[in-house]
Structure formats: C-alpha cells, structure tokens
Amino acid sequence: MPPILSSVPRVGNGLHRTPVTTAVRHHAQHFRGIGHPNAHGAQDETARLCCFEGREYGHTKRGLLAHFAVQGTSPNRRWRRHDKGVWSLFVDELCPSTEHEVLPRTGGEGLIQLITPDGKRRESPEFDDWVLDVTDEQLASLYEDMVVIRRIDTEATYLQRQGELALWPPLLGQEAAQIGSGRALREDDFVFPSYRENGVAYCRGVDLGDIVRVWRGNAHSGWDPYELNMATPQVIIGAQSLHATGYAMGLKNDDSEAVALTYFGDGATSQGDVNEAMIFAASFQVPVIFFCQNNQWAISEPVGLQARVPISSRAPGFGIPSMRVDGNDVLAVLAATRVALHRARTGGGPTFIEAVTYRMGPHTTADDPTRYRDEAEMGEWAAKDPISRLGALLKSRGVLTEALESSVTAAADAVAKEMRHACITMPPPAPMDVFSHVYSEPNSTLDTQKENYARYLQSFPADSVEGINQ
Structure with a gap:
C-alpha cells in the first residue's frame, strides 16, 4: 500500500482522474x-x-x-x-433563475458542498459520482496537503517579519480552494496563477526555495514555467487570465486535451483583463477554466460593494457556464474542478468556478485587516475552517488518529524547515543582473544605465559589501 504521508509534493497522485461511467452524464x-x-x-x-x-x-x-x-x-x-x-x-x-447559474449547485446558500462545516458528508446526486474514486487514503493526503501549505504560509510570514522576505501574500483560510483544484489537474495542464497561489505551486512540484525566491527579491521570477506547466506569479491584477485564454486558444489549435486554468480573486473580476479574456474564451470556445477565489475582500473593499450579485452569475452573460462551490470544502472543489476539466477536454469550452472562501489573514504582510474587518466576521469564517472540516470527517471515519495527526504535523514542520533553509542560504543576486532579461534586443538607454551603474560599483573598495557583490 502506498504511504499516506510524504514530505514532498505528490504530482500526479491520481486525483485528476474522472470516473469513466459518469463521463456522458456530466458532459455539458x-x-x-x-x-x-x-x-x-x-x-x-x-x-x-x-x-x-x-x-x-x-x-x-x-x-x-x-x-x-x-x-x-x-x-x-x-x-x-x-x-x-x-x-x-x-x-x-422557465428560463434560468435570476442567479443565472448554468451548472448545478447543492448545499447551503446555493453552494456545491460535499462536506459540511462540522465535518459531515453531504450527499449530492450531481457531484457524488465525480469523487466516488476518492479513497479515505486520498482524503488523508488532501488533509496533509492543506496542513503543509498552511505551515509553509506561516513560516513565510515569519520570514518576512524577520526581514528575510520583502513581502508575503498569505493564503490562510484558502487551502481547500487551492489544494482541491490543484490536485484535480493533470501534469500536461497549464496553470496561470495570481500572486497568492503558493498552495497550487506546491501541488505542481515547485521547489520550496523557488516559491519564496521572488518575494526575497532574488530573481525576476520564481521558476521555469515550462518545466512544471505553471506560470510564475502575476502581480498585475487579472492579467494572467488573458495569458490563460491565449494559451488555451493554442491548445485548441493543436487538438490537445490539456486545459489552461487561471486563478484570480474577487477583486480581479472588476478588471477589464478578466472580462476581455472571458469574451475571447467564449467566442472561440477554448479549453480554459476561470477559477475565482472569492475571499470576500479585495484588500479593504468587501465583495458586496463591487458585486451586487454572486460573481459566478456574471459568467453566463458571456456564454460561459459557471459553478459556485464552497471554497472551504476540498472535496467539493475537487469535484467541481473535475467537471470543468472534463467539459474542457471534451469540447465543451470554458467554465467559470467561483470558490466562496475567506482570507483569514491580511492581504499581504504590509496590510492590517483589523482596520476594516470586525472580529465577528472572522469568527464566523473560522468556524468553517477547511482543515478542521476535513479533519472532523476523517476522525469520524477512524482515519485521522492521534498518531497520523502527529505525523502530518511533523511532515509539515519538516517542509517549513526546508523552505527556511532554502531562503536564508539563497545567494544574493549580482547587482548587474537587474539589467538582464529586460529587453530581448539591445537598448541604448538601458546600456547607458548599465555602464553608469558599473562605474558606480567600481568606486567602492573591493572588500566592501558593494564591492563583494559585484
């Protein structure tokens, strides 16, 4: 029997597969x-x-x-x-409801939900078949994934507070949305993230040092996008959605069964880039998934201010089917993502998924959410914690024992220790590297700046910090 625990990412762990018997029934x-x-x-x-x-x-x-x-x-x-x-x-x-949802929804508040906040398994005729193959062992693996990325997130926050990182965008509370969707993907699918999808990066097998490299300021980007089929973090809000749609157009032209998936937050849905990407995706019926992690806050702006209707209800206006899933339910997210992936692979075109979750931490470590959020709201969402929810289900099934829980915690601590070591031992970039990879062709203005800066560095003694780092 394969081990439940592992301190390294399990790329291609089988959770991307869809039961063949349900393919026709769920093909939209x-x-x-x-x-x-x-x-x-x-x-x-x-x-x-x-x-x-x-x-x-x-x-x-x-x-x-x-x-x-x-x-x-x-x-x-x-x-x-x-x-x-x-x-x-x-x-x-009768035509679709005023919420304009095209794909099915089950659970509280019209959400796709397979595990309740108190850890009970909820039946769903529409979605149960999509996760019938998920064993208790795989659920335990999903639990471990969420514990690990929360520990990574906590350690990275510590590193930033200690001056080892310039900035960090916490994902606390959004573990189920990232792990459930990330584990549904195949290796040939391509991910276009925003700046917060560090959990998805872990799922794709990105090196721990590379995850924090860009936030330490040691490189222009974090990793080779083509090595793991995942683009580097995009800090321009919503821009990655354009890249995903364009890539998906290429996939369709190549008759590929691979799918592009792009992540963004609720705030990005107000950006022109996201809307333009959806227009092209619908017009050309390309295999792309728009995955919106609605964490309720666009920095300090509540989602109710910019979206008077559920965000998922916007997509059908573009001709794109949508789903609204409980983003704190990892099993429901896995099921919904599988549905969307199957649609894309079989010619059904794009799908929009709204994962309703909550950003329990700050927008970034430069933010103070206590200035605009109240404790009561935080308490309500803390009761829906994704890790506690799955943990309660596993305990009720006798899977999550004290021994297993201790092993998961130890594995998460080991990963965090590995990331910290990679961060603090990372060699600083050479000062002249700032001029690399700016233009593909020679640029006279940049060349002049490079020459001037080189002369400036040479003015320092060889044993000075500036001289050593040349």
Missing part, C-alpha cells in the same frame, strides 16, 4: 439559450420558449440531453433534425 455540450428574466429580475409565471441548438461538437440527441443531466432538469422536448445528424432541441420551460 455547448448551447445557446433564448429567454431572460423580466426587467425587475423576477421570472414571469408563464413559461418561455428556450432553444438549445447543437453545434459541431453537440451533434447528437444524447449530447444535447447531457446538458440537462448536468443541470438536473427534465424538460419537455421537441426535436428537429438538421443535416449531418445535427439536432435542435426546443424546450418549454
């Missing part, structure tokens, strides 16, 4: 709906006529009905056949 074909709520956002009591037309990859009755299987609906149907076996399906039913 591309569709076009006609009909909207009235001007006041309410549904008319009379049924409207909705038309879902098959496209080149939705050319069977079975394919069109798969959409309704995913929605969990059973509409009255009238068929019309076109050339080459393409069908149109006319449906007499």
